[in-house]
Amino acid sequence: MSTDYPDFGLDAAQRRDAVFTHRYEYPGMDGARGELWCYSDALAYAPGSLVRLMISSSVERAELEIARDGAELRVVLQQSLAGLRWQPTPEDCSVVGCGWESAFEFRIGEDWPSGAYRVSLVAAGNDGAPIRSHHLFIVKPRPGPKPRRVLQVAATGTWTAYNTWGGSNHYRGLTGPNRDQYSPTVSIERPWCRGFVVLPADAPRVPLECSPPPGAPLRYPHMEWAYATGHSTKYASAGWASYDSHFMRWAERAGYAVDLVSQHELHYEPGLLHDYDCVVMVGHDEYWSWEMRDAIDAYVDRGGHVARFAGNFMWQTRLEEGGRRQVCYKYRARAEDPVYRERDNSRTTGSWEAPETGRPGAATFGLNAIDGLYAGWGGCAARGVRGFPVYRPGHWAFRGTDLSYGDLLGAEGHAFGYEVDGLPYVIRDGLPEALPTGGAPEGLSILALGMSSLIEEPRSQADIDDRFIGDEEATYVAGLRFGDASAASVDRVKRGCGMIVHFTRGAGEVFHAGSCEWVAALLRNDAMVARVTSNVLDRYLAGS
Numbered sequence: 001m002s003t004d005y006p007d008f009g010l011d012a013a014q015r016r017d018a019v020f021t022h023r024y025e026y027p028g029m030d031g032a033r034g035e036l037w038c039y040s041d042a043l044a045y046a047p048g049s050l051v052r053l054m055i056s057s058s059v060e061r062a063e064l065e066i067a068r069d070g071a072e073l074r075v076v077l078q079q080s081l082a083g084l085r086w087q088p089t090p091e092d093c094s095v096v097g098c099g100w101e102s103a104f105e106f107r108i109g110e111d112w113p114s115g116a117y118r119v120s121l122v123a124a125g126n127d128g129a130p131i132r133s134h135h136l137f138i139v140k141p142r143p144g145p146k147p148r149r150v151l152q153v154a155a156t157g158t159w160t161a162y163n164t165w166g167g168s169n170h171y172r173g174l175t176g177p178n179r180d181q182y183s184p185t186v187s188i189e190r191p192w193c194r195g196f197v198v199l200p201a202d203a204p205r206v207p208l209e210c211s212p213p214p215g216a217p218l219r220y221p222h223m224e225w226a227y228a229t230g231h232s233t234k235y236a237s238a239g240w241a242s243y244d245s246h247f248m249r250w251a252e253r254a255g256y257a258v259d260l261v262s263q264h265e266l267h268y269e270p271g272l273l274h275d276y277d278c279v280v281m282v283g284h285d286e287y288w289s290w291e292m293r294d295a296i297d298a299y300v301d302r303g304g305h306v307a308r309f310a311g312n313f314m315w316q317t318r319l320e321e322g323g324r325r326q327v328c329y330k331y332r333a334r335a336e337d338p339v340y341r342e343r344d345n346s347r348t349t350g351s352w353e354a355p356e357t358g359r360p361g362a363a364t365f366g367l368n369a370i371d372g373l374y375a376g377w378g379g380c381a382a383r384g385v386r387g388f389p390v391y392r393p394g395h396w397a398f399r400g401t402d403l404s405y406g407d408l409l410g411a412e413g414h415a416f417g418y419e420v421d422g423l424p425y426v427i428r429d430g431l432p433e434a435l436p437t438g439g440a441p442e443g444l445s446i447l448a449l450g451m452s453s454l455i456e457e458p459r460s461q462a463d464i465d466d467r468f469i470g471d472e473e474a475t476y477v478a479g480l481r482f483g484d485a486s487a488a489s490v491d492r493v494k495r496g497c498g499m500i501v502h503f504t505r506g507a508g509e510v511f512h513a514g515s516c517e518w519v520a521a522l523l524r525n526d527a528m529v530a531r532v533t534s535n536v537l538d539r540y541l542a543g544s
């Protein structure tokens, strides 16, 4: 493997800017060249529903194309649009929504299959080059039993949390007295940032594809690429293009029938889960509401099967205004979330493992984000395993893989990383066992276990100011666990892991490969990861 970081033609100052300056999409950012921006009035629609596209445009005409983005891109609608106009946008649009008027409306065809639909707009820019923009909406399945069909739940809570459009998300923002804080409230009524819907094939993923030599400075190539190409700083952290799409495409090409919903359907229409034998989540899936978890728990208890190939089940959210706004105070929850001061403060929007919430992620999915975390990038296990070290190769999920004790699953496709989920554990007679403190269901089996880190420890004095990940997560978790963020407490929490687990609960069961990058291995045709994925889907679709 190369020891050189990839080079995107940036100088040292630009590389620093790429990581540490708050860049975001805003109306007018492209100046005289002109812009086209679009969002829709919902995340997901039933067949036959009316879709309203809110478009703000500096040019009067554009060509619209809508295509289902699955095993292949299938065009369902093409239309020339005229009479487009520039619409005023409030400064706090990320928080309250853009408030644009509808510019074009159409009905979802009764025959449009459930899935993700890409909206492409193209117009002639004032400099002669085309202006392009993209949006994405979901078409829900029709109600009714769906034998042999997978229901994929898109990680729309995480897309919303990371969306940089308008300046504020759950990471950085323009809120607070100095207009420099992340926003605990974000709106879905705004365009997706650049790179969430469509990406070129050579867009780097977050985990490093090089092994930095001793003394190499910390670098974050995906953010350098974003800077060099005009994509959102968060393109590789969330979105359909980086994550969810890779499962949909792989599964359809492998012959599976896949329907798609957003997380809003779990929250508002939980009954639709019961039409399916198998429900899947993939990628970076970090933000869930209490009600969404209730939906999954009820589904599993009644005999449903959940296959989760995803990482970072971390934060509780609340939905407001009928789902148009997502609330998550995160690190500031105890200080600022008004729910924390209520008599029942279980809905405080912090970590699921916070005592006031007391609902460890592991109770639903078998793993917790705070027992896992970063692997394969920055200063976090950057030279670590790229796959899952296998401990229980005899499990049915590994049938046909030839994996043995100590083998790595998914190293070829780099399945292990960016953010992984784990549990507190002990190793007895060479086999990991979950400790009860993690909150996992009894009888849970740890099939694979790798190492991760909650902290980005500097390799040199120079690194201290150049860390993007730093120690924010470790100090937060130390505060949750021990009530203080002292060096001793941080030291007790900083060593994380990443696992594959399986358990039964009620009449159902859950298989969880806790890594954001599982889908990257599917994208890269990692045969063993594909085989394990098929083993799980086949068993669950057969209803056993």
Ligand SMILES: [Fe+2]
Residues within 6 Å of the ligand: 284, 286, 312, 419
């Ligand atoms: Fe995350």
